[in-house]
Amino acid sequence: MSVSSEFILDVRGIAIAFGGLKAVQDFSLRIPRHGLYGLIGPNGAGKTTCFNLLTGVYQPDSGEVTLDGERLNGRKPHQIAAAGLSRTFQNIRLFGELSVLDNVKLGCHLRGRHAIAGTLLRTAYYTGQERAIESRSMELLEMFGLAARAGEQSKNLPYGDQRRLEIARALATEPKVLLLDEPAAGMNPQEKLELRALIRKVRDQFGLAILLIEHDMGVVMNLCEHITVLNFGQTIATGSPEKVQNDPKVVEAYLGTE
Amino acid sequence: MNRLIDHTRQLSPPRWTVLPRAVWPLLAGVVVALIAYYLVGPNISGFSSKLMLIAGTNIILAVSLTVVNGFTGQFSMGHAGFMAVGGYISATITYYGSIKLLGTAEFAGGALSWTGSGAHAGPFIGKGDLIFVASCIMGGLGSAAAGYIVGLPSLRLRGDYLAIVTLGFGEIVRVLLQGTPDQVQPWKASQAVDTPWYELLIKLGGPKGFNLLPTYTTLFWVYLFVVLTLIVCYRLKTSSSGRAFLSIREDEVAAQAMGVDVTKYKVRAFVIASFFAGLAGGLYAMDIGAINAGDLGFQKSFDFIIMVVLGGMGSISGATLAAIILTLLPEVLRDLPPVWPAGLVLLGIMAVVQAVRKHWHVKSLVGVGIGTIVLEGARQFCLSQGINIADFRLILYALLLIVMMIARPQGLFGIREVWELFGRKKKAVGSGQ
Amino acid sequence: MTQFLQTLFDGVTVGCLYALIALGYTMVYGILKFINFAHSDVFALGVWLSITIASWLGIGATGQPTPAWYMGLLVLMGAMVICGLVGFTIERVAYKPLRKAPRLNVLITAIGVSLLLQNLGQQKFTFGPYPKSFPTLMESSSLFSVSGVQVRLSDVAVIGTAVVLMAALQYLIYHTKLGSAMRAVSFNTRNASLMGINVDRVISFTFIVGTMLAAAAGFLYGLKYEGQAKQTADSMWVMLGLKAFVAAVVGGIGNVRGAVLGGLLIGLIEFFGVAYLSSQYRDAYVFAILILVLLLKPEGVLGKATVEKV
Structure with a gap:
């Protein structure tokens, strides 16, 4: 228990193979409460596969994932979300036809009760919950600067806004650990700067741990306290940004051998 | 929070x-x-x-x-x-x-x-x-x-x-x-x-x-x-x-x-x-x-x-x-009433709605107008030839289904309700606070 | 024993028909990943075209002598060619604009095409709403009998033609350039087009082959049930097609050999169910098998282990 109280997310040696391809091998990671960790690596290194393993989209062939003392292996994605692990997607997966507000409301869904009788009869509890969902969602949208667009269809938002909306939606599930899959992709330098501040603010204000995949080294090196580097499904380096940056294996993975 | x-x-x-x-x-x-x-x-x-x-x-x-x-x-x-x-x-x-x-x-x-x-x-x-x-x-x-x-x-x-x-x-x-x-x-x-x-x-x-x-x-x-x-x-x-x-x-x-x-x-x-x-x-x-x-x-x-x-x-x-x-x-097809009055009424309603919203959408007006003329023409033709369109209604449905999927796959209204199409955007900020 | 053999024989004969139709479903599914709901109507079209062409040629009317063997072949060819053209047109007009649309939209379109064919077929200017009977193209007397099982010439023709067509298809898919293009498109459409394969042409060709097989099945169906009057507006056509679809799914959809296996399986299950359980629930057996297979082994009997998609 001492481990689980110090580290919120404890990943021990998870692995998965697709056919003959070992997409992720022996991946281990421990994230402390309020930690801000990074996961980097060249394209196809298995970063998103790791996220899919953690969130139950794939089941690991071996290894163990523990979130705040709870074992996550064998659980379905929605149960893992309920346990407190939320994520965003590399290729934005918003509910396009729905409004921006409804997207965040769907994030709140998890923490509510949705009995069918209450829904149809519009009981006091149901109504109160809808109001709570609405006010909470609007708070989140305001924090992310999207309140003015709450009524728009989310598919009509500009790219950067869509990325931020995904984070807002993930936060609405009240996670203990937030996984961000390339949050800065497609953003301009100014937006990236703002995103950095935003991610820090999210971590501090919500008191959660964040693990992010990012290609933009500026974002990763500035933001993350600890970085894991993947290449061909294997962890090739792990440690502080400075340490990782100077690791010859990492340089080799990114630039190739001379 | x-x-x-x-x-x-x-x-x-x-x-x-x-x-x-x-x-x-x-x-x-x-x-x-x-x-x-x-x-x-x-x-x-x-x-x-x-x-x-x-x-x-x-x-x-x-x-x-x-x-x-x-x-x-x-x-x-x-x-x-x-x-x-x-x-x-x-x-x-x-x-x-x-x-x-x-x-x-x-x-x-x-x-x-x-x-x-x-x-x-x-x-x-x-x-x-x-x-x-x-x-x-x-x-x-x-x-x-x-x-x-x-x-x-x-x-x-x-x-x-x-x-x-x-x-x-x-x-x-x-x-x-x-x-x-x-x-x-x-x-x-x-x-x-x-x-x-x-x-x-x-x-x-x-x-x-x-x-x-x-x-x-x-x-x-x-x-x-x-x-x-x-x-x-x-x-x-x-x-x-x-x-x-x-x-x-x-x-x-x-x-x-x-x-x-x-x-x-x-x-x-x-x-x-x-x-x-x-x-x-x-x-x-x-x-x-x-x-x-x-x-x-x-x-x-x-x-x-x-x-x-x-x-x-x-x-x-x-x-x-x-x-x-x-x-x-x-x-309706069996008796086939004239199409043009309905077309005119529809045009009128659309014109009024568009005028109220101060947002003219000429294409839709022209479309309805042409549609009315075509339908009325088809009706006249059928009447003169003694064709009963009701016999062909299932063919019409089938064609409608195909054309709909190609031209407007979300159906007439998509997931929206009829009243959401007219005017006011879906309310953005919640009411019950 | 005789009943068992007779049932076995009937099951195999009808199973061959199912297999021919199932091939069309499976080929289209393999490439476009959608259920061509209109395929059963193309099969019905094959039946009615056979009747119509036969009457144009002046054969099969009652009281006339049995026509020469090549007349039957002529009818078969005619039906196959016209159905192939219809299949080509359907694909180009209705399905091609929806290449990138969600699959449900394509399914709905297919339902639309199915309804269109059904209702067009009943019109006075096409086949008319009245029942017609299949012409007699062959001697209907039994050819020989094995321990009490009557084997008619038409049954032999049905099985023989089906086997020849399936062998031809097998050759086409695995031993021709076009066949490897089809397999490539089925495996990965985008990569195939990057490799310089004209995907649209391959798809059109697949449709043509599939509908021609369905037309052949329609002709053979008429051969087997010659003399029986059927209506155009009868849900049995769709039912037959659906059973063939079930055969494709049971065998493993997208898998050519699976379709053949599934067809035979469904034919046998149907006929043994009718012979030994009750004829009342004929259609229920087939669908019960479908639901069982989908729940236990959704990828079908031949499944993914031998991914021989087309």
């Missing part, structure tokens, strides 16, 4: 406001039903009120199918099968229930179920009515149970596989029902009183159908249930469960990642939709006075699919409109 559950308690409205919210749909249903029965019914022809009855059941069926095919984006092709399950259950309960409890299979209803000519002499609500309403609800529940059984295992399947399984389910239901023994004829009711329940319940008429049912379904009952169906489905759509349904349709992976129990909500949609399909089956059986599984094969399911698709996958008002239009269309 506070947790959601803490907010919920603070924001719950006072208890006394809850009762009206829970009850008004029922009152609205009763009021609409009374208007339909006492004001509309007597003032239109018998044929028109028959059409109104059919339109009503079709609305229930189309709107309930919208919950599955529209909200959750699954594809059920067995809606007529659920209708058959419910219809046969309620026919059985009404017919044999009347025999067992009242000693006769004759009509034993009150004023609200009176379909005969002249004034009704009996009570306002008769014993037969109670059996009838109970049977319809039992039919709905039985159908919902069937929906659960079909839904649960088959929901692991992808869209088109599910479509085939539901289709297969409908066909199995049809075949099984057609394999049942002959019914006990009404004139043998007195002997049947002593026959045990379990022996009666399987005598459903087989291939000949279940006939000579007492007819209780009037405009009152149909429109009572139409209003209830509409309100229930609308409340579902605009609730947290409704958002969960729509999220599955939009992106199943993301929905799961947000903690939506996809399987649970898919089954829920199935159960709700089949409940109403079963209910409509009961209304249908006791409207015609007969039900035959042979009429409720997959071809019948296609009728409802067409309604849902045309209305817009997910639009309750769209499905309602499509159900009404498709019910009336064969009759």
Whole structure:
């Protein structure tokens, strides 16, 4: 228990193979409460596969994932979300036809009760919950600067806004650990700067741990306290940004051998 | 930031406001039903009120199918099968229930179920009515149970596989029902009183159908249930469960990642939709006075699919409109009234709306204008050649379906409701704070 | 024993028909990943075209002598060519604009095409709403009998033609350039087009082949049930097609050998069910098998282990 109280997310040696391809091998990671960790690596290194393993989209062939003392292996994605692990997607997966507000409301869904009788009869509890969902969602949208667009269809938002909306939606599930899959992709330098501040603010204000995949080294090196580097499904380096940056294996993975 | 559950308690409205919210749909249903029965019914022809009855059941069926095919984006092709399950259950309960409890299979209803000519002499609500309403609800529940059984295992399947399984389910239901023994004829009711329940319940008429049912379904009952169906489905759509349904349709992976129990909500949609399909089956059986599984094969399911698709996958008002239009269309086509007055009225309305919104959309006006001219021309041509378009209506539907999928795949209204199309953007900031 | 053998024989004969139709479903599914719901109507079209062409040729009317063997072949060819053209047109007009649309939209379109074909077929200017009977193209007397099982010439012709067509298809898919293009498109459409394969042409060709096989099945169906009057507006056509679809799914959809296996399986199950259980539930057996297979082994009997998609 001492481990689980110090580290919120404890990943021990998870692995998965697709056919003959070992997409992720022996991946281990421990994230402390309020930690801000990074996961980097060249394209196809298995970063998103790791996220899919953690969130139950794939089941690991071996290894163990523990979130705040709870074992996550064998659980379905929605149960893992309920346990407190939320994520965003590399290729934005918003509910396009729905409004921006409804997207965040769907994030709140998890923490509510949705009995069918209450829904149809519009009981006091149901109504109160809808109001709570609405006010909470609007708070989140305001924090992310999207309140003015709450009524728009989310598919009509500009790219950067869509990325931020995904984070807002993930936060609405009240996670203990937030996984961000390339949050800065497609953003301009100014937006990236703002995103950095935003991610820090999210971590501090919500008191959660964040693990992010990012290609933009500026974002990763500035933001993350600890970085894991993947290449061909294997962890090739792990440690502080400075340490990782100077690791010859990492340089080799990114630039190739001379 | 506070947790959601803490907010919920603070924001719950006072208890006394809850009762009206829970009850008004029922009152609205009763009021609409009374208007339909006492004001509309007597003032239109018998044929028109028959059409109104059919339109009503079709609305229930189309709107309930919208919950599955529209909200959750699954594809059920067995809606007529659920209708058959419910219809046969309620026919059985009404017919044999009347025999067992009242000693006769004759009509034993009150004023609200009176379909005969002249004034009704009996009570306002008769014993037969109670059996009838109970049977319809039992039919709905039985159908919902069937929906659960079909839904649960088959929901692991992808869209088109599910479509085939539901289709297969409908066909199995049809075949099984057609394999049942002959019914006990009404004139043998007195002997049947002593026959045990379990022996009666399987005598459903087989291939000949279940006939000579007492007819209780009037405009009152149909429109009572139409209003209830509409309100229930609308409340579902605009609730947290409704958002969960729509999220599955939009992106199943993301929905799961947000903690939506996809399987649970898919089954829920199935159960709700089949409940109403079963209910409509009961209304249908006791409207015609007969039900035959042979009429409720997959071809019948296609009728409802067409309604849902045309209305817009997910639009309750769209499905309602499509159900009404498709019910009336064969009759309209048979007589073929002039098209241009309707076209002019439509143009006028559009012009006024656009003027009010100060947003002119010339293309749509021209489109309607040209459409009117073309349709009117086609009508003149058909009249001069003595062609009856009603004969070609099924071809028209089929073409409409194909053209619709190519030109406007989201249907007439998409997931939006009719009133959301006119003016005001969907309100952005919440009301209840 | 005789009943068993007779049932076996009938099951195999009808199973061959199912297999021919199932091939069309499976080929289209393999490439476009959607259920071509209109395929069963193309099969029905094959039946009616055979009747019509036969009557044009002046054969098969009652009282006339049995026509020469090549006349039957002529009818078969005619039906196959016309159906192939219809299949080509359907694909180009209705399905091609929806290449990138969600699969449900394509399914709905297919239902639309199915309804269109059904209702067009009943019109006075096409086949008319009245029942017609299949012409007699062959001696209907039994050819020989094996331990009490009557084997008619037409049955032999049905099985023989089906086997020849399936062998031809097998050759086409695995031993021709076009066949490897089809397999490539089925495996990965985008990569195939990057490799310089004209995907649209391959798809059109697949449709043509599939519908021609369905037309052949229609002709053979008429051969088997010669003399029986059938209506155009009968859900049995769709039912037959659906059973063939079930066969494709049971065998493993997208898998050519699976379709053949599934067809035979469904034919046998149907006929043994009718012979030994009850004829009343004929259609229920098939769908019960479908649901069972989908729940236990959704990828079908031949499944993914031998991914020989087309």
